[in-house]
Structure formats: C-alpha cells, structure tokens
Amino acid sequence: MRFVPVILLLLLSNFVASAADELTPQQVELFEINVRPVLVTHCVKCHGDAKQEGSLRLTTLEEMLRGGESGPAIVPGKPGESLLLEALRYESFEMPPDQQLDGKVVAGIEKWIAAGAPWPKTAKLRPVSKITEEDRNWWCIQPIRDPAVPDVNDNGWCRNEIDRFVFARLAQEGIQPAEAADQQSLTRRVHFALTGLPPTEDVQATHQKLDELIDQLLDNSAYGENQARFWLDLVRYADSDGYNADHARPEAAQYRDYVVRSFNEDKPYDRFVMEQLAGDEIDPGNRDALIATMYLRHWIYEWNQRDVEGQWAEILSDVTETTSDVFLGLSMKCARCHDHKFDPLLQKDYYQLLSFFAPLQPREDMPLADLATRTEHYQQQKKWEAATEDIRKRLDAIERPALLSHSTREGVAKFVQEIKAMISKRVVDRTPYEHQIASMAARQFDLHPDKLPEWLDENQEAERQELRQQLAAFDHLKPRPLPTLSFLASDVGPEAPPTFILDDRSGVSVEPGFPFIIDDTPAEIVPPPEALRSTGRRTALARWLTDPQNPLVARVIVNRVWAQHFGRGLVDTVNDFGHLGTPPTHPDLLDWLATRFVEDGWSFRKLHRRILSSATWQQRSDRPITDELRMLDPSNTLLWRMNPRRLSAEEIVDAMLSASGELGVQKRALYRPVRRNKPDPQLGLFDFPGRIRSQGQRHQTTTSPQALMLLNNAWSHDRAAAMSTLLGSQPDDDFIRAAYRRLFFRDASGEEVAVAREFLNSYESVTPPPVRPKLLAEMADGTLGIDLDPEQKSSIQVPWFDELPNGDFTVEATVMLRSLYPDASVRTIAAHWSGNNGDRGWALGVTSTKSAYQPKNLILQLVGDRGDGQPTYEVIASNLRVELNKPYYLAVSVKLGDVSENGVTFYLQDLSMDDATLQVAHVVHHAKSEIRPQRSVEIGGRSKTHLWDGLIHNVQLRNAALSEEQLQADEATGLLFDVRFADEQHVGQDASSHHHDATVDIKGATAKSPQQLARIALLHALLNSNEMIYVD
C-alpha cells in the first residue's frame, strides 16, 4: 500500500472521429468545440455506456434523438423544444447536477442544435476522469509531518509544545494569549472535560495541583463513561432497530459497556479500530474483541422488509458510509450514486470501500473460542459433515419443503420468487450472496421441525426417522458446541460475494480498494486461518486505517479530541476534511499532535493530558474582546482565550443528579436506553442526536422548549426538592452559600446572598401556608393522634441511626385502634423489621381476627440470635387485649439477655377511664442478641404492610429495659426519640432533644411549608441558571 497522492493519467477520450463525409469543417468545429468536450466532461459518465440515468444515453446522435424516459434529448434545429437545453438551463431537470454550466457553454450547445445538431458519423463519446492537479494537492491526503516546535519569545506563558504552536500563530497576528483562568474555574472545567461530571466539594478543600488532578481524573472510571458518549454518537449506537416497530436490541448495551471499558483501559486507538472492524478475525477468543464487532451491527433495521436485497444493500452502504465518516472524516455518501461533486472521491472508490464489507454476515451464534479451539472444532465438524453429507442431503429433501411451506410469523410465501429460491436451497448449494439474503430473509419467519411428523406422509416420515437414526450413528464425530455470543458480525465465509457499482451494467465487479486519490495500490488481503471462515477483508481495511502512514485517521481522531476540549476542532468541520470543510487553523500543530499520538502508542489518555496541561487550554474564557481582536480574529479561531462551553445533554442531567445527591442511586444519563423512534425527551431537547447516522459533533441549540422543560417538568423540581433535603435545615444565608458551593463550585458573594435571601423572602410571602387535610384527630379522652387509614398506604419513618437498640430496649406508645384485619395480619404500632422471618428485628402490634394468638392481642414479634448465630423468629404474646376505639397507653420492655419470665414485660392502660389500672404481663422469650437491622424505624406499619388503623399519639423508643417504676416516673433513661403527633404544624417531630424527626408521607400531607417551598424554588432557579450549564 502507498499513501502518496497518485499522479493520474487523464484518460483522454478516444478521439477517433473519422472524416465525417457529410459534415463541413465548420460543422465539425461546431461539434468538437461546443459539444464533445461538454458532453464528455459533464454528461456521459451518467448517460453513457456504463450507466443510463433516466434511460438516457448521450454517446451518439441516434441515442440523443431516441432520448430517455422524458423524451428525446434534442430536436435538431429546434433549441426551444430540446430537453437537453432545458436541463442545462436548470429549467426542468438540473443538469449537470453538481453545478450549472456557464451560460456561454450552454449557448454553444444551443447554437449547435440550431444548426441541426451535426455529429460526426462514427463519434462515440466516453467519459474522462475528473481528478485534477488541485485535487492531488488536497491538504488532508498529504503525509502527516513531524514539524519542528516553533521557538517563541513568550515570557514564560507556554506550558508545553502545544502552546508554542499556538503562541507563534497568535504572534503572527500580533495577539497576546490570555492568562490562566483561576483555580476554581479550572477545577470545574477539568472535571467536566474529563469526567462529564461536576467536582465534588471535597475537591475544593484539597487545593490539588492541576496536573495531579488531571491524572487522577483520567484514572476515574467516569472518564471512560464520558469518552464513550462521543464515540457512541459517531458509531450511531442505539438500543433499538429504528423503523416502525423499533424493536429493542438488548444485546447492544454490551457494546456501550465495551466502549466505556476500552477508554478506561486506555486501549490504543489502533487496537480499538482493529477490534471493531475485525475483532472476529484478529482475536476470535477474546470476548471484548468480539463484542467490538457490534460496531458492524448498529444499522437501522426493518424486521419485516420484504425487499430483502434492497435492505441488505442499504445496510452495506450504511456500514461503508459510517466507516468513512468515523475514521476518515470524509463523507462518501454522495459517491454512492455518482463521483463526489466537491471532493475527488469516485463512485468506484465508494464501491471498493463497500467491498470490504460485502462478505458481512450478521451473527447470532458467533463462537467465542481461540484459534486453536476453533480449528479443532472446524476439523471435527468437517469430518462429521463429510461422513453425513449424503444422509443430510436426503433428510433435507424431505424436511425443507415441508418446513418452508408451514413457516409462520411472516412466512416464506410473502417473498418474491428469487428470494424463495434462495431460501429453498441448502446452505452448501447457495452462493455467498444467496446465503446472505436467505439468512436475512430467514429472520422474518419461524420453522417448526417438531411438527414435521404431522405434515409428512407416512412413508416420508418413516424414511425421515430412518435417516435420523443413521445420522445419530455419527454423533460421536460431532464436535462439542462452542460457547456463542449474539448480535455480532463476521463474514459469510472465506469467499466474498461480488460487488457491483450501482447502475453499472458492465457486469464487472470491483475488488476491495481504497479511495484512489489517497492510495491507488490494491488492498493486500491475507486470508485468515481456514477455521475462521472469513475473508480477511475487514482486517485488511483495519490495517490500512491504522497504518501510521495513513494521512487521515490519526489527524481525524486527534482533531475530534481537540474539538471536544475547545468546542471547535483545529479543522472546524470535524466530519468533513473535504473541500467544503475548513482547512486547519494550525496545520503544523495538527500534524505534530497526530505524530505524537501515534508515537505515544495511540494513547488517548496521553493526548488528553497533553491538551489539558497546555496553557492554551487553561486560558481564561472571559477575556473581553477588543476592537483589535474583533478585527483580527472575531471567532477566536486562533485561541486568544478559552471558549466557554455549554454542557451536553448528558452532562446537564448528570450535573443535576449530582447536585441533588442522587447520582449513584440513579445511573448516569449515558446508560439511558436509546430508542430511535422515542428519543429521550429530556436529552433530545438538548441536542442528543437521533443515532441513525454517524454524528461527529452535536448541534447546540437554545430553545424555548428547553426552557419549558427545565421550568415546568416535574423532574427538575424533584431534583431541587431532593437537593433541599440534602442541604438540610440551616439558616437562610448558610443554605444559600451551601447551594452556590455545591452547584457552582464557588462561594457566593455577599450581594448574591442578599439577592437570593430577598428572593426567599418574597417567595415565602406570596406562598400560602400549605392547605393539607387535617392529619390529627382526637381520641375519646381528648388526646390528639395522627389518623391512619390503611387505604392511604401512609408511611411514617424515623431514619436509621447508630444508637438504635441491639440489646435491651423499651417501646412506649399512646394509641387508639379502630379495626382489625379480617385475616391474621397484624395492626402494627412500631417496627424495626422488614417483616421477613429471616431478617433481624422487632415489631410491636395487635393481632387481628384470624390470629392464632386470638384477636386484639398485644404482641411483640422478635427475630434475634438465640446463640447459634442464626436469626430466629418468635411471637411474644402478652395476652393483654386492646379494645377497639379506646385510647391506650401501652409499652413493652425487653431485657434481651434474660430469657426468663422477667425478660419481656408488657404494660397496657385504658386512658378512657381515669382510674383504670395498668395491666402488666411477663412473657418468656428466646432471642439473646443481635436484633438490629439496617433500616429505619417505621410507625403504623412494617414494610408498608400490616398497617395500623386508628390514631397514634406518640411512639417512644429507648435502648434500655425500663422497669414499671421508671416508666411511671417517665425517666429519660436511654431515650432515643419521642416522636409525637400532637401538633398539626409539627407532625412527627421528635420531642426529645435528639432530633430524630419522623418523615411523614401521607397523601396530601407532604405539603411543604412556605419556607421549604421558597428554598426549593431557589434551588430550582439555580439549577435552571446559565452558570449551571455553562463551563467557563
């Protein structure tokens, strides 16, 4: 292979016009000057021998007169009626399509038609190549150089070589670069740049050196996740097919994770490319190398497309175009139908490139085994096949017709004859192309071999059974099946199907090759070992791409990374290194970076480090533009300051989750499934791409639907509410300062605090106190309690804390019970237990109608260790009865180690009578230790079941077993909390000094106070702010 721009021989048209007897010299001149060059250069490529677009051929006069689909091309003597002229004038058709011809040229044709269209008798026109000297000087196909780093007089501004290139270029214009941004800005910038996440507050405290921070972040697994996002856009990764049904692709996520892993391993780019294009050929036993070939599966796919061949052609084109987009930064798309209009890319180049993929075979059964194992398996398989060929052939003759005629789902019948014929053939009898098409078609129907006995006649079935027995006799030859993976791709076999140029009727196929202008040597294809059943074409392509001499691949990827960090590539048009793209602003720097990238073993980490360590990248972004700068470089292409950056869709989501402390509970946005027909509404609004075609750089739009979404959608309000909870109840000013630090990674100024405080005050003043249903009701004795209705599925929880009892404990409560369950469920007063008999814990409650302990029995359920290290469940029943609709004081005191009668003591007192006695019951228990689970304490239920119906005034918990005297004296011994429901404004507040307030989640009761709402609104506004989603 060679990567030197080739010198082309212009294929001059075959100028053999014999003396045209009938034509005068003037007529010949008219034709040769006005007509032949025009037709030859602009028309006969598509309207000639190889192709006849619109069934039109313009190679001879006869053909012109006969014309095409729209009628004759010319009417001699009548320019006004000649379609050709209309088309050249762009009046109906627009020909030639790439660019309208000069008026003078068209006038020449007109003159010729008017003169009766003289044509030398034997003249037949042939196309000429369009590649020019200018094309061969195209910058991006020149070899990558290793330019010397410029010497600059920079007064110590430069931090590394990048800076010297940038400084030298700025110096040419007389521009000084900007100074470095402040430490806080840089810390935030570097975090988003490398991980796509904001810094955490503890980073702020460490005052780490930036270079160390860069290294540390490059080692963070969030780095790979962030990098994966860029790559997934390029390869149009999605979790669904596209098209109408848009079926899910559950396997695809393995590819996403592979990409994350690859970046985190700092897999060399050349290896990364090799794996994705040809992992099956180069490393068949490596799971990751195989998963990488899902790169070849991300095309859109219509599961019931009858035009199987048409769809297959689309798929191959899609893979070809994507590969060119991703690795070469050249869009080949239009060369599918004709030579590229603006770039020297030929239609033939397109099909040569496509030819590397022509043998592609989507695989759901791809063996995962190393070469030795594959070889052994293959040899054995061959033996078995040889020995059984005759039997299988006869078996197939019986089975296949019956199977196909009874196929279900879409069925075989719906395909056209040609495809049915391919399906009807045995695999060994199919050409590679037939097998590709037949197996694509086979994805649309199901066969049912188990039903063959019903469909075959007696004789056939008997013969089939006989053959099957014969076949089974060779089972000992059969190799053991290999483990397989699905949603991968390999080749259809060692032989490739031919590749034809679209609309080319010459019947000559093209062989794999590279764009002519870059490398005109034939592709060297080394067949892989026979057992791999592959052509080696994709390996050849991958080797060409990753050859350090390839002029595009390293430049393209280095430029993509640069664009990631500066918002603009050294070549601005990251996907188009062609003529409509922009040439590099710093060609030497691009080449120097590309050279270092390859030299560094194609390491992304080193490239990121190099860029982020530069003074160029570390410049401040808020340097004001001056008149001079506005004149010299208004768009900052020379980098006299850093470009600020809006966060990507994923970063916005992640940053908000990070602010509310929910990242980790919720996965990063990268992991949201990508449904092509149902774009994620949140990400989609912030320019998440369609993932249908390769996209190298996202749009960046600012729209009112974005504002509406962040403003009104519940999601952002929920984040604000969660963040408010996280910041807790601190004084306003502290709350504001904490919010600024968490969100913007800086201290709020005094003025900012004042503005925010004023907002809180005014918001609070217009916010009415919450209208919520009365939560409390009175018991018969006038005691207030929270009114719990099992239908409402309320939840009252005291969050877990360290001191929760794991030994002796006492629970006290004042309650009123309204009803029992009709079954044996328990009306629970308080629980520190999941309800699972294998989990440690306890629950205090009252038995219901069908309880084995009789109804209305005050019981303690306890799961603890009896000395055998195992949690064991027991019910400790007091046999004290709790009557309905009566207020009670009740308690249970547990001496955990004491398994005598004195271990557990229950107390119950009816509060509706002034003189009711305190009932006491002593009960034996067995658990001795280890009763504490890692969960919150629930009031009025356990695991949101076994719910209380009635009122609860309070629940007290102590981590000590109190005696009757102590209880009567209401001592504070061991008091952990005293959660009360006696004040509508402070429902669930802990009356002890420990602040273990209960969170009360009752329908309609979550209404927040004006102060809470104002704080949430403040955070919501900050989450919506520009500072939140822009990085300086």
Place this chain on the structure above:
Amino acid sequence: MWTDREISRRDMLLQAGGGFGALVLAGLLSESLSAGETTVAPSPLAARMMNRMARAKSVIFLFMEGGPSHLDLTDPKPALKKLEGKPLPDSFGRVITAMGEFDSPVLADQRKWRQHGESGQWFSDWIPNIATHADDIAVIRSCWTNGINHSGGVCQMNTGTQFAGRPSLGAWVTYGLGTPNENLPAFVVMQDRKGTVVNGPRNWGAGFMPALYQGTAMQVEGEPFLNLGRPGSVDARQQRLELDFLATINKRHAATRQDNSELDARIRSYELAYQMQAHAPEAVDLSEETAETQKLYGLDNKDTEAYGRNCLLARRFVERGVRFVQCYHGAGSKWDAHKGIEANHSTMCRAMDQPVSALLTDLKQRGLLDSTLVVWGGEFGRTPMSEKGDGRDHNPTGFTMWMAGGGVRAGHAYGSTDEVGLHAVEDRLHVHDIHSTILALMGVDHKKLVYLHKGQMERIDQNEGRVFKDILSVG
C-alpha cells in the same frame, strides 16, 4: 444559514469558497455581512429566505395515514368494472406488492361518481362534502413514491426518503421561513387518535438539522404541548418571581461574559417559554369559537369530532402565524384497507370528509385560504388488484394527492394514472416533486434552500425534485 456547527455567516462564506457554494449562500443571506460578528445573534427562527412571491404563508398538511384509495375517492376507473374478478393483464407490468398477493383478481369500486362544480371534477360519494369545493381543489392523480410499506412510505412523504435520518418537510419550511410568532411552535403536529403514527416523532424530526426545526406534537389529551403547564405546586405569581430571580442571576452571570451571545439567547428563551405558556392555551381554546363554527367542523358528532377538532385547531394556528401544521388522520395506519375496504373507507371518510370540507369553507370565508396551502394525501394509494378478496394492497406507483388554497391553480385534475390506476403515467410527480412544488408555492426555491451537512449541500429533494409548474397560479 445553519450548518452542523453554529458558525458565523462570514465563516460560512469563506468555507464555501468561491463558485457554487458562495452563490447559493449569498442568495440565502437575508442580512448584510457587515453586521459584525458579536452583535446579538438573530433568532434562529427568523426567516432565512424571503417568500415575497408566494401566496402561501402557511401549510396545513392533512395526512391520511395508511394510504387512502385513489380508486375509490378521486380517480374513477371504469375499466375496473370490466376487469372485475380477473387477474390484471400483464400489459400493466408487474409490481412488488407489500403483501405479495400480486396475482389476485381486480377489485372494482362500488362508488357513485359525479362531476362537481363548474370545473366538473370527479369525486366519489365517499367524500360528498369535500366534493363541494371542487373548484377550489387541484387534484394531482399522478403521484408516485418508492416506499412500498408504511414505515418507508410515511418516512418518504415526510422527509423525501424511505430511510430515517433526514429532516421533514415541515422542518425544512421552518428552517427556511422561520416563524412570525415565536409564542407558538413554528411547526405543529396533531393526530386524531392516541395511536402512534408509523415511525413516531421521527416523521416530524429535524434529521441532521438542529432540533429547533422539528415539529412540536400536540398531546391528544391534557395540556396542548409537553411541559407547557406549571407544576401544580407553583402558581403564576411564584413562577414570575422565580423567573425574575433567574433573569437577575443570569444577567449578573452574563455581565462578565459579554461576548457570549448564547447566554443572552438562553435568557431570552425563558421569556419566550413564559410567553408560550401564556399564548398556547389561548390558541387551543375552542370555546372561543361560535357554536355555528363548532358545528361546521362536526364537533357535535362523535364520528367527526376528533378530526374536526384538529382541523379547527389548524385554522386557529395558521391564523396566529404557525408556519406548518400537520394533521394526521387515522394515526396508526387506520386507512390501511387490506381487507374490507368498504367498511374501512366508509368509516374513515365519514370521520374526515366533513372536517376537511369545513376547514376549506372556514379558511375561505375568513380570507385565509389564499395564504394557506392545504395539502391532502397519504403515504401511497391502493392497488386495483384485490387483497384478501375485498381489500386493496399498497400502491406506491400511482396515487392521488390534492391541494387547495395558497397559490394553487385550482379546479383542475392534473396528471393521470393508467387505465386501472396502478401506475402514474402522465405528468408523474414523485414525492421529491411534490415537496419541491409545496416549497415553490411558499415562494421558496427548493434548489436554494440548502443546508451544509458533512460537506454536502443538502436539499429536501436530494437534488432530484422538479417543481410542477402547471399547478402554480403565479410565477
């Protein structure tokens, strides 16, 4: 001019180099280049192209999803009666049919056909109300497309190609003409029922263009557009306070970053959002309409109510400057009469005919028909051959669309299909031609409405469309 990246206009010209690119682009630029680089960016929804020649300022595209039968509505074929029950003669050529039943016998239509209006255009008795507008309608009988199935067909009728990834017609129009009323979406999509339009939101997507140009789907139930309503916990006063506070901190933030016009654009987007929140509910409030108007659209009848509502909303939207409105009828391929076409099309026509007729009447009486282009059609037509005995398969090779209003030379039937209505034969209009013609009616030269993407000058018609000039009443 927008491109893959938001680059300055000056860059754009430089990048395009001389020659072709520069010419086209220069034609596109509505502002002089001397405006300077760091002035406030113009709204991306400002018009890029003038449509001074055009009569049509808005489009209402009535999309009959699933493929209505031209043979039973607008393109009478007496030959079908003669051939009834027989296979189609080979002379008509073979086509691939979606369901593979090519050799099924011909199915005659059971319609009563009549000529209507002074123009004497033919319409069947399935669309008696639409027929009364014969003189305001231009019927195009010679449409053809490539998409043989719904997914490809609907995609192509919207984007020009069967394959996903390109911008929809509405997105192109929005890109080219912007909107005079940024308080409402420029491109609104409605559907008559809750089903999913084949391919989903991709049909009104912006493809490779920024999402800004994509259609905004109206919700079938609840608030008109997603995220339009404040959450229940926030009242108007509270939201205003929050927005004011947000503006304060955003302006403070922008003060030290003066050259970043994006920041201003984002501040503005919140005000626009607030405005939209106020205006959109008014735009969709049908209680403002008289009982007579509501009745005209059939809102008093359960058959016509759903589509009547959409058609009436469409009128209200174009009144308020919305550029492109698409109303899907039969969302979820309900026009797809593979069997029992009599029952299917009776129902579909009953639900569609009166509302569509009312729309034409209403637009006309309000003087809006001249400035509104109404386009009616599906993704393809149906075959003369039967399917499953009494149905018809998809027919992409010949079908009808009709247009009315905005600059259309009405009262004519254009083009024709062959004797049995299988292939378009005379004045054939490919989907690319239909799109180019719609743009022309809006005063946009489809050859000049270009978008630079991956080094290519992309157009709605992929460089293949021709304007069907016969149908233009001006220019």
